[in-house]
Amino acid sequence: IVDYQIRKTIINSKRRFNYDEVQKIIETGEGEFAEDILQLDKLAKILRRKRMKEGSFDFNTLEVKFKLDDTGRPLEAYIKTMKDSNMLVEEFMLLANKIVAQHIALPKRGEAKPFVYRVHDFPDQEKLSEFVRFVKSLGYQVSPNLIKKSSEFQKLLDQVKGKEEEPLINELAIRSMAKAFYSPHNIGHYGLGFRYYTHFTSPIRRYSDLLVHRLLFKYIEKPGLPGYTLAELEEICEHISACERTAMEAERYSVKLKQVELLSNRLGDEFHAIISGVVHFGIFVKITDILAEGLIRLRDLDDDFYIYDERKYAIIGKRTKKMYRLGDKVSVKLVRVNEERLELDFLIVE
Structure with a gap:
């Protein structure tokens, strides 16, 4: 990053792509805005390599999708695959979130202001030791530094890529980790390997995004606007973290529901x-x-x-x-x- 600006602006899209269209351009090198998309893909891959080198985890969590009939009953299920087009968007979203968090936490002038961070604590040592013991029992090589060094953890995840036990090991690894949550007190994001991180990126789809947009607007463009006290942000962060957990449980329940419906005929x-x-x-x-x-x-x-x-x-x-x-x-x-x-x-x- 050479420089950046944070401004309240309007995005005028020259073309609205879906992931499949962009993936086709990445694979063939042909199509509308191919030069721009290929350049973005190249940059995203450089950013990803850099992120992994600096200690970010690549949990390849598999996502189940369903094809439904007109009544909502599932006709088939399939596992969604993450392609270069998905990872392109993800990489720039992560970068934007990181820059915005750094901008507020490390101001050029004055003190850091009240803000909403997305944080992820270090894993529980006992849970992680138990996870390591299980992975060793499957015959995988595990570095003795795995518990202390996130880069060693990523080496283990790379070993299981493409194996049948990959979803299980990824799931157990995630369970051994602390849960990410929202907080006005920044402790960094262990899983991403970021010292500063938030949830900011548009389109706004979470309350945390909206909060961050409001705070940025106040701090950068309208200093006189009423803001939030630290106590208010603590209460809001606790609430939205709880709502996120409820939403995740609802999502898991909906997937289980469709899986059971699909298998009821089998x-x-x-x-x-x-x-x-x-x-x-x-x-x-x-x-x-x-x-x-x-x-x-x-x-x-x-x-x-x-x-x-x-x-x-x-x-x-x-x-x-x-x-x-x-x-x-x-x-x-x-x-x-x-x-x-x-x-x-x-x-x-x-």
């Missing part, structure tokens, strides 16, 4: 799955192509008496010593669907 079908959880009453499995999760109950495993071993993330047959462990790949058959309770029950197919 009783008796067999699927390839990965063991995503082990508990004292059974094992959770996740279908690898649509990421639907269900349960294999211990009482339905009639070939042996299985005992839960928490240290090994496994259940082990008392007589045969057969082991089903977190991360194992299995073939399963769908035997029960409860749409009301959003529950899927499977059996293991030998």
Whole structure:
């Protein structure tokens, strides 16, 4: 970054693209504004490499999308893939958020003013140690510095890219992390490796975006406008962080709902799955192509008496010593669907 300006302006779009159109231009080098788009793509990749080198994580969290009929029932499910066009927009959004946060936190004159930051604390050491123990049990090489150095954590994520267990390991890695939230007290963003970060980028779609726009307008263009006290921002940040958690739960619920609806017509079908959880009453499995999760109950495993071993993330047959462990790949058959309770029950197919 050589220089920047922050101004209240109007964007006049010369052309409105969707991601697929831009992706086609990136791949073929041809189309409207191809020169500009290719230049942006080149810059985005440089920014991304720099960000990763400086300690940012690349969690490739898979997202399930559905094709619905006219009544809203799912016809099929598929996993959305992140392409260069998606990452191009993401990289410049991250950059804008970072610059705006730095601008307020590190003013050229005077003291830092009350502001809304997007923050992410260091992970809980115990949770992270447990995660490392599990990944080692799958046979992956883990640096002893992983807990202290985010760059070593990224090396591990690179190892699992493209593997069947990638979604599981990414999910468990995220669970081992602290949750990001909004705060007027800046502690940095561990996951992105940024010292200063906020949620500012237009179009405004979150209340935090609106707050940041208001604060910027006051500080940069209309100093006389009434602002927010630190106490007010603390209360608002606590509220919008709680609302975000509620929204995420609602989103997870909606995906689960459509997965169960889709599978309600597939009783008796067999699927390839990965063991995503082990508990004292059974094992959770996740279908690898649509990421639907269900349960294999211990009482339905009639070939042996299985005992839960928490240290090994496994259940082990008392007589045969057969082991089903977190991360194992299995073939399963769908035997029960409860749409009301959003529950899927499977059996293991030998």
